[in-house]
Amino acid sequence: MITRIVMGLVVFALATPAAGYAADLAKGRKIIVEHCEKCHGRTGKGDGTMLKRIKADVKPADWTKKTEMAKWSDADLAKIITQGGQQAGHSKVMPSFGEKLSAADVADVVAYIRSLAK
Numbered sequence: 001m002i003t004r005i006v007m008g009l010v011v012f013a014l015a016t017p018a019a020g021y022a023a024d025l026a027k028g029r030k031i032i033v034e035h036c037e038k039c040h041g042r043t044g045k046g047d048g049t050m051l052k053r054i055k056a057d058v059k060p061a062d063w064t065k066k067t068e069m070a071k072w073s074d075a076d077l078a079k080i081i082t083q084g085g086q087q088a089g090h091s092k093v094m095p096s097f098g099e100k101l102s103a104a105d106v107a108d109v110v111a112y113i114r115s116l117a118k
Contacts, residue, residue, distance in 0.1 A: 028112025031105055035097060044116045058091045069117040077110045 032040070038050035044063035051059070062068050072080075076088075081101070085094025101109070 023111030024108045025112050025115055027105070028108035028110075031101065031109050032112060035100070036109075039093070044113065054093065056091075056093045058093060060094070063113045063116040064118060066117040069114070074110050074114070077113060078106050081106050081109060
């Protein structure tokens with residue numbers, strides 16, 4: 001129960017960033033390479049090599065498509081990252097990173113993901 005409350009506060013904090021906070025895209029990219037690239041792909045198209053290995057039944061969102069990414073708010077993306085896909089009402093394949101990433105890290109990842117949409 002406490003974990004859910006904390007995660008809710010993290011999502012809320014990410015939805016309302018502190019004044020003057022500037023996302024660090026380089027840090028967001030570094031986190032994605034370390035934690036996300038295996039499934040989401042090197043360029044964010046949702047074509048990572050791990051998907052075939054785990055025989056995933058869904059393909060991750062293509063972060064490079066502006067219309068695809070417009071479906072989710074920053075708070076939605078933060079929730080998926082922190083709570084995992086299943087807890088956020090999406091794919092059970094997407095793990096939770098709430099225990100591994102700080103709120104600032106998640107904000108950096110969301111900002112980097114947004115920077116890919118064209």
